Amino acid sequence: MIKSNCHTHTTYCDGKNSAEEMTLAAIEKGFVSLGFSGHSPMYYEADWTMTQDNIKDYISDVRGIKEKYAHKIDVLCGIELDSDFSGVDLSDFDYTIASVHQLHGEDKIYSVDLSPEELTECVNTVFGGSWNKMAETYFNNLADFVLSGDFDVVGHFDLITKFNGKTPLFDENDADYMTSAIKALDRILDNKPDILFEVNTGAMYRKGNTKPYPAEFMLKHINKRGGLITITSDSHCCDSLDFAFDEMTDYCKSCGFTEAYYLTSDGRKKYSL
Numbered sequence: 001m002i003k004s005n006c007h008t009h010t011t012y013c014d015g016k017n018s019a020e021e022m023t024l025a026a027i028e029k030g031f032v033s034l035g036f037s038g039h040s041p042m043y044y045e046a047d048w049t050m051t052q053d054n055i056k057d058y059i060s061d062v063r064g065i066k067e068k069y070a071h072k073i074d075v076l077c078g079i080e081l082d083s084d085f086s087g088v089d090l091s092d093f094d095y096t097i098a099s100v101h102q103l104h105g106e107d108k109i110y111s112v113d114l115s116p117e118e119l120t121e122c123v124n125t126v127f128g129g130s131w132n133k134m135a136e137t138y139f140n141n142l143a144d145f146v147l148s149g150d151f152d153v154v155g156h157f158d159l160i161t162k163f164n165g166k167t168p169l170f171d172e173n174d175a176d177y178m179t180s181a182i183k184a185l186d187r188i189l190d191n192k193p194d195i196l197f198e199v200n201t202g203a204m205y206r207k208g209n210t211k212p213y214p215a216e217f218m219l220k221h222i223n224k225r226g227g228l229i230t231i232t233s234d235s236h237c238c239d240s241l242d243f244a245f246d247e248m249t250d251y252c253k254s255c256g257f258t259e260a261y262y263l264t265s266d267g268r269k270k271y272s273l
């Protein structure tokens with residue numbers, strides 16, 4: 001397979017390694033390209049994102065690394081935009097990932113991926129205990145955000161399943177749950193058939209989950225609709241840059257895909273799985 005990853009984080013947000021350390025590790029692993037996707041600042045304070053202050057340093061640091069290692073690897077400066085992002089000039093970036101990480105209650109914003117307790121509190125407080133209503137809102141919000149701008153990649157489509165690995169919080173085979181996911185996928189695919197969906201192994205290395213985002217039935221649907229994929233690991237450290245990538249080749253094939261895409265400075269490129 002082509003080794004590349006466009007979803008990675010550094011110490012500029014909530015990653016553990018510097019951009020240069022990540023680049024050297026990617027070269028060591030035989031990557032052809034590496035995209036950095038620091039978390040966008042939000043319109044409120046958050047401790048896991050870049051800030052209005054350090055985002056400029058992030059851009060210049062990554063641009064410098066791109067030049068320094070150009071003979072070894074193609075480095076891209078991207079950003080993972082959250083639906084609550086603020087103060088970002090999109091023209092500063094080579095590409096964008098559109099993601100949603102939270103749901104809004106009347107007087108609290110809940111992270112969907114911070115802890116099972118916070119997600120459960122959100123379901124009970126905002127959605128009257130209905131996990132399906134929470135999921136429907138999440139998928140709708142994500143589709144709304146993806147369709148609101150010119151983005152390159154759809155981030156971790158079913159992030160709300162992050163804690164379902166060991167003791168599931170809700171039933172992913174529930175018919176209503178599946179319907180709301182498919183509806184949101186269809187809205188995206190109807191309007192942006194060329195956008196890349198990431199097959200994201202982040203919760204496999206961080207939570208020990210056995211499957212990537214999005215779930216198998218969603219990936220199969222994306223494939224049936226002629227949608228496109230890119231394999232990523234949402235890496236927050238050098239060790240996880242290519243986590244479970246070998247497995248993902250067979251997994252994506254089992255979902256019907258024969259090709260995947262990776263990002264380069266000359267645009268996206270296709271390769272056979």
Ligand SMILES: [Zn+2]
Nearest residue numbers: 080099155156
């Ligand atoms: Zn994310």
Ligand SMILES: [Zn+2]
Nearest residue numbers: 007009080234
């Ligand atoms: Zn991420």
